[in-house]
Amino acid sequence: MTDLSNKDVAGILQALSNISQQVESINSRIDALTRSRELAVTEEQDSHRLDFSFDPLNGAPRRPGKHTSHRIGVAGTLAPSQALTLGRTAALFALLIDYHRRCSGAPPLDDGVLGLAILILGRLLGTSSQPDTAEQSMRAVFRRMQTTLPELPAPGGGCYVLHIGPYPYSLEVRYASSASASSRVLSSRGLTISLTTSDSELKSVLEEFSPTRMLDSIRQTGAAYIAGGPEAFDTLFLEFFDHELDVEEVSMFFKPSITTYPMSLLNFMHASEQDIRRKRVLHSGLTSGRISFREILNTETIAEMITADKDGKMSLYGPSVTRQHVLDHLEHIAWMLNELESYELVLTERPLPFLFSTFRIGDSKTRECYTTFFRQLIREHDPDVECFAIYGSQVASSIEHRVLPPVLNAPQTITSRAMVRTLILNAWKRLDQLGPLSRSEAEGWLCQQQI
Numbered sequence: 001m002t003d004l005s006n007k008d009v010a011g012i013l014q015a016l017s018n019i020s021q022q023v024e025s026i027n028s029r030i031d032a033l034t035r036s037r038e039l040a041v042t043e044e045q046d047s048h049r050l051d052f053s054f055d056p057l058n059g060a061p062r063r064p065g066k067h068t069s070h071r072i073g074v075a076g077t078l079a080p081s082q083a084l085t086l087g088r089t090a091a092l093f094a095l096l097i098d099y100h101r102r103c104s105g106a107p108p109l110d111d112g113v114l115g116l117a118i119l120i121l122g123r124l125l126g127t128s129s130q131p132d133t134a135e136q137s138m139r140a141v142f143r144r145m146q147t148t149l150p151e152l153p154a155p156g157g158g159c160y161v162l163h164i165g166p167y168p169y170s171l172e173v174r175y176a177s178s179a180s181a182s183s184r185v186l187s188s189r190g191l192t193i194s195l196t197t198s199d200s201e202l203k204s205v206l207e208e209f210s211p212t213r214m215l216d217s218i219r220q221t222g223a224a225y226i227a228g229g230p231e232a233f234d235t236l237f238l239e240f241f242d243h244e245l246d247v248e249e250v251s252m253f254f255k256p257s258i259t260t261y262p263m264s265l266l267n268f269m270h271a272s273e274q275d276i277r278r279k280r281v282l283h284s285g286l287t288s289g290r291i292s293f294r295e296i297l298n299t300e301t302i303a304e305m306i307t308a309d310k311d312g313k314m315s316l317y318g319p320s321v322t323r324q325h326v327l328d329h330l331e332h333i334a335w336m337l338n339e340l341e342s343y344e345l346v347l348t349e350r351p352l353p354f355l356f357s358t359f360r361i362g363d364s365k366t367r368e369c370y371t372t373f374f375r376q377l378i379r380e381h382d383p384d385v386e387c388f389a390i391y392g393s394q395v396a397s398s399i400e401h402r403v404l405p406p407v408l409n410a411p412q413t414i415t416s417r418a419m420v421r422t423l424i425l426n427a428w429k430r431l432d433q434l435g436p437l438s439r440s441e442a443e444g445w446l447c448q449q450q451i
Contacts, residue, residue: 048175048186050152050160051075052096054089054197069124070199077152077160087141090120093202095164095171096195097209102170103193103216109209113169114138116209123201142169187366192220215239218370218391226372228384234274236389240359240370241281241291250404251357252296253374255304255316256345259283260295262332265325269318286342296407299347299414299423303446305330306427308436315439323431330428337421345420349412353403358396369396423449 053073068083072092084092094117098109109116118134145164152160157178164171173191176183195210197203214236218224226232241247251257258266258275259282266276285291305326307315314321336343355374360367372387407413414420426449430437437445 048160049076049192049194050173051194051196054093054195054199054202056199057083074152077154079150079152082150086121086124087138088145089202090117090124091138091141091145093117093120093195093197093205095169096193097206098169099171099173100193100195100210114142114167116205117142120202120205123205124199139167142167213239215370218389219368222392223388223390226387226389228386230272230274233385233387234272234278236372236387238274238278238281240361241278241285243361244290245362245366247285247291248360249292249357250294250296250400252352252407253355253357254298254352255301256297256329256333257293257295259293260329260333260336262328265321265329268325269321286336286340289342292342292344294344294346296346296348296352298352299349299412300442300446302347302423302427303437303442306431306436307439307442309439312436314436323436326436327428327432330424330431334421334424334428337417337424344415344417345424346408347414347420347423348407348410350407350410352407356399358399360396367393369393371395371399 051074053075055071055073057069057071067085069086070084070089071081072084072089073081094113097116098113101107101109111119114135117138121134121138142164146166149162149164152162154160154175158176161174161176161183162171163174173186173193174183175186195206197206214224214226214232218236226236240249258271259279261269261271261279263276263279266279271279282291282293286293301316304315309315313319314323314326317326333345337345357372357374359370359372361370362368369392371390373390375386408415414423430445
C-alpha cells in the first residue's frame with residue numbers, strides 16, 4: 001500500500017468537504033422545492049369557491065309544474081341568475097346539502113337525497129304529507145336535471161360543470177380550464193361551497209340538515225381559536241375522530257390524553273358527553289386500526305401521576321380523584337399498550353418544545369391536516385384546555401420533519417412499547433404498595449427505575 005503524503009490527505013479532506021457542502025446544498029434545494037410544492041398545492045386547493053343563493057320570486061305561485069318559484073345565483077362564476085321551478089329548487093337544494101355533508105364527514109342523510117328533496121318540496125308547498133306520486137315526480141325532476149344543468153363560466157376562463165349521478169343521486173362539481181378540453185372533479189379540499197337563502201322554509205331545512213361542524217369553519221378560515229369547554233374544545237376533538245375516515249394523531253402534552261382514562265374515571269369526573277363519546281369512538285377506532293395515536297409525554301409525567309401534594313391531592317387529577325382511580329388509570333394505559341397496536345406512548349426526558357396535536361384525516365388522496373397548539377396549563381388550577389387550530393399540511397409537515405425527530409431520536413427517549421409498559425406497571429406497584437410519592441420523592445423514584 002502506497003503511503004499518502006500530507007498533501008494527498010489534505011486534498012482528500014478538501015474533496016470530502018466539497019461533497020458535504022454539495023449534499024447540504026442539494027438537501028436545502030429539496031426542502032425549498034417541497035415547501036414550494038406544498039404552497040402551490042395549497043393555493044390550488046383554495047382557488048375554487050362557489051356561493052349558491054336561493055331567493056323566492058315575488059308573487060310567484062307555489063304549486064308544482066312549470067311555474068318558476070325561486071331564483072338561484074352562483075357567486076364565483078360569471079353565470080347569470082336563473083329561475084327554477086319548485087321541483088328543481090327542491091332537488092338542487094337537497095343535492096347541495098348532501099354535498100356539504102359529504103365534504104364535512106357528516107353522517108349520510110337518513111332518507112337520502114331523494115327523501116330530502118321530497119321533504120323540501122312539501123315544505124315549499126305548505127303540506128305536511130306528500131301524495132303517493134311525489135317520489136315518482138321527483139325522480140323525473142332528477143332525470144331531467146341530469147341532462148339540462150347549464151355550465152357555469154368561471155372568472156378568467158374555464159367553466160364549472162354540475163354533474164348529477166344516477167340514483168341515489170349525488171352532486172359532483174367538475175372544472176375545465178380554458179387551456180384544457182377535459183374537466184376534472186374538484187375534491188372537498190379544492191372547492192368550498194356555501195349555501196344561503198332568504199326563503200324561510202329553505203332556511204329551516206338548511207338549519208336542520210346542514211352540518212355545523214367546527215372542522216368546516218377551520219377549513220374555510222384556515223385557523224381558529226378554540227375556547228375551552230364542551231361546546232368548543234370537547235366538540236372539536238370529537239369531530240377529529242367521529243366519522244368513518246382514517247385518522248393519525250400525534251400529540252405532545254403535559255399529561256395523558258383523556259382518551260386514555262378508563263370509563264369509570266371519566267364518569268366519576270363528570271366528563272362531558274363529547275369526551276365520553278370521543279373515548280368510545282377512539283377505542284373502537286384503535287381496535288379496528290382506523291385510528292392511530294402516538295402520544296409523547298415527559299418521563300417525569302409518570303412520576304407525577306403517582307405524586308400527591310401535602311393535602312393528599314393527586315397532582316395531575318381533580319381534587320376528588322383517589323389513589324384507586326389513579327391505579328385504574330395506570331392499569332388501563334398498560335392494557336392499551338398491550339392490546340392496542342394502534343396506540344403508542346413515547347416517554348422522553350427532553351423538554352417538550354411546545355404542546356400540540358397533529359391530525360391527518362383520510363387516505364393519501366383525500367387527506368386533510370390539522371394542527372392544534374395548546375395553551376400551557378398551570379397544573380395547580382388546570383382550567384379547561386384551550387387551543388389554536390390550524391388547517392393545512394405545512395405546519396403538520398414541519399412538526400413531523402423538524403420537531404419530532406430530535407425528540408424521538410434522543411438517547412433519553414423511550415420508544416420501546418415494552419419498556420414504557422414496564423415503567424407504567426412499576427408506577428402502579430409503587431402506588432398500590434406504598435401509596436403516593438411526595439414531591440420530594442418523585443425525582444428519586446424515577447432515577448431508581450431500571451428500564
